[in-house]
Amino acid sequence: MAVKPRYRAWFESLHDPSERYALDEVVYTSRDGGLLQVVHDMDALRQTSGAEWRRLFEERSHRNEWPYGSGVWGKKEWVCPEIDGEHVVSMYEGHSNLFWAERYGREIGLADLWIKQCGNSHTGSFKDLGMTVLVSMVKEMIARGKQIPAVACASTGDTSAALSAYAAAAGIPAIVFLPRGKISVAQLIQPVANGAIVFALDTDFDGCMEIVKQVAEKDGIYLANSMNSLRIEGQKTVGVEIVQQFDWEVPDWFVIPGGNLGNVSALAKGLDMMVELGLVSRRPRIVCAQAEAANPLYLSYQRNFAVFEPIAARPTLASAIQIGNPVSIEKAIDALRRYDGIVEQASEAELAEACAHADRTGLFNCPHTGVALAATGKLARRGIIRKDDRVVVLSTAHGLKFVDFKVKYHSMTLEGIASELPNPPIELPAVYQTVRDTMLAEIERRAKH
Numbered sequence: 001m002a003v004k005p006r007y008r009a010w011f012e013s014l015h016d017p018s019e020r021y022a023l024d025e026v027v028y029t030s031r032d033g034g035l036l037q038v039v040h041d042m043d044a045l046r047q048t049s050g051a052e053w054r055r056l057f058e059e060r061s062h063r064n065e066w067p068y069g070s071g072v073w074g075k076k077e078w079v080c081p082e083i084d085g086e087h088v089v090s091m092y093e094g095h096s097n098l099f100w101a102e103r104y105g106r107e108i109g110l111a112d113l114w115i116k117q118c119g120n121s122h123t124g125s126f127k128d129l130g131m132t133v134l135v136s137m138v139k140e141m142i143a144r145g146k147q148i149p150a151v152a153c154a155s156t157g158d159t160s161a162a163l164s165a166y167a168a169a170a171g172i173p174a175i176v177f178l179p180r181g182k183i184s185v186a187q188l189i190q191p192v193a194n195g196a197i198v199f200a201l202d203t204d205f206d207g208c209m210e211i212v213k214q215v216a217e218k219d220g221i222y223l224a225n226s227m228n229s230l231r232i233e234g235q236k237t238v239g240v241e242i243v244q245q246f247d248w249e250v251p252d253w254f255v256i257p258g259g260n261l262g263n264v265s266a267l268a269k270g271l272d273m274m275v276e277l278g279l280v281s282r283r284p285r286i287v288c289a290q291a292e293a294a295n296p297l298y299l300s301y302q303r304n305f306a307v308f309e310p311i312a313a314r315p316t317l318a319s320a321i322q323i324g325n326p327v328s329i330e331k332a333i334d335a336l337r338r339y340d341g342i343v344e345q346a347s348e349a350e351l352a353e354a355c356a357h358a359d360r361t362g363l364f365n366c367p368h369t370g371v372a373l374a375a376t377g378k379l380a381r382r383g384i385i386r387k388d389d390r391v392v393v394l395s396t397a398h399g400l401k402f403v404d405f406k407v408k409y410h411s412m413t414l415e416g417i418a419s420e421l422p423n424p425p426i427e428l429p430a431v432y433q434t435v436r437d438t439m440l441a442e443i444e445r446r447a448k449h
C-alpha cells in the first residue's frame with residue numbers, strides 16, 4: 001500500500017509567500033498589516049486523484065466515524081490536516097439540506113432554483129462551519145501548552161452564538177462583544193445561555209471590533225473574528241458540500257449575501273480547491289448580494305473594483321451584514337474576479353418583500369437570505385441569470401432567529417415598507433357562526449389571488 005503523504009497547512013501573507021506561520025501560532029495579520037490566508041501543501045493533496053477524493057468524501061458523509069461524520073471534518077485533509085482528532089470540537093455541523101425551491105423559482109422565472117439551508121445548523125447560522133475549526137485549534141494549542149485565557153469576538157449576533165456554543169462544548173471561556181440593542185433577542189440569548197461573558201456595548205459592530213482587537217493584542221485573548229482565517233477553512237467546505245450534493249455537477253450560479261465578506265471568499269476558496277485537485281473541471285459564477293444600506297462592495301463593483309472606499313453602514317433589517325468596512329474585502333474582490341462575479345444590492349423594501357414572497361412558498365427566511373433572493377430576482381428579470389440556469393442561493397441563517405422582523409412585517413409596522421403580503425392572525429370571539437363566515441370568505445378571497 002502506498003504511504004499516505006503528510007498533509008500540511010500554514011498561515012501565509014496574501015502578498016509575500018515567504019512570510020509564513022504555523023497554524024498554532026497566535027497571529028492574525030501579516031507584517032504589512034493585511035490578512036493572512038491558510039495555504040495547503042497542494043502537492044501532497046495532488047497525490048490523491050480527484051475521483052479518489054470524491055469517493056472518500058462520499059464514504060465519510062452521514063457516517064459516524066469521529067470526526068469525519070461532520071460535514072467540515074469529513075474534508076479534514078483540506079481544512080486543518082494536522083489537528084489531532086482528539087482535540088476536534090464538533091457538533092457534526094454541515095450536511096445542511098439543499099433543496100429545489102420549485103414554486104418560488106417558477107414565480108420569479110427560474111426553473112432550477114435551489115436553496116442551501118446553512119441556517120439548519122447547531123446555532124442557526126453558517127458560522128458553525130468556521131467556528132468548529134477555530135475552537136478545535138484553540139483546544140489543540142492549549143493541549144500543546146499555550147497560555148490562552150479565553151476566546152473572544154465582536155459580533156452582529158451569529159458569530160457570538162457559534163463561538164459561545166463551541167467554546168462551552170470544549171470548556172474554554174468565551175467573551176463576546178455585542179452592539180447594545182442592535183441584535184435580535186434570539187441572538188442575544190444564545191451566548192447568555194451558553195455561559196459566555198457577554199458585553200452589550202453602546203456602539204455598533206465596528207466599535208465592538210475595535211475593543212476586541214485591543215483585548216486580543218494587549219491581554220492575550222484569542223481572537224475569533226473572521227480576520228482569523230482559520231474560520232474560512234471551515235466555511236469553505238460549503239461549496240464543496242453543495243457540489244457533492246449535486247453528485248459533483250457544478251451549478252451555474254451561487255448567490256450569497258455578504259457583510260464582512262469572509263463567506264464569499266470562503267465559498268470561492270473551496271471551489272478553487274475542487275478545480276485544482278481535479279474533482280470538477282468548471283467554475284460557476286458567484287453573485288454577492290448586499291443590503292443597499294451597507295453596500296461598499298457594490299459601490300466598488302460599479303467602478304470595476306478600481307477603488308474601494310469604506311462607508312458608514314446604515315441600519316438594515318439584514319443586521320448581520322450591516323458592515324461598512326469589511327475585513328475580507330481584498331479576498332472577496334479577488335474571489336469575484338476569479339468567478340466572473342457580480343455584486344447586486346437590495347433595498348429594505350426589496351429584501352422584506354422577497355422574504356415574505358418566498359415564505360409564502362414554504363420557506364422561512366432570515367433577512368440576509370431575503371437580500372440574496374431579491375438580488376436573484378433582479379438578475380433573473382434582467383436576463384443575466386437565464387431561466388434554465390441552475391442557481392443555488394445560500395441561506396445563511398435560520399428564519400427563527402429573526403422573528404421580530406417577520407412580526408413587524410405582518411403587522412405592517414415596518415417603517416417605509418408597504419408589506420405587500422401581510423397575513424396577520426384574525427382575532428375573533430370563539431363563536432362558530434362568526435368563525436365559519438369569516439373562514440369561508442377568506443378561502444374565497446385567497447382563491448382569487
Ligand SMILES: *Cc1c(COP(=O)(O)O)cnc(C)c1O
Binds near residue numbers: 261263366
Ligand atoms: C455573518 C453573516 C453573514 C455575512 O457573512 P460575511 O462573511 O460577514 O460576509 C450573512 N448572513 C448571516 C446570517 C450571517 O450571520
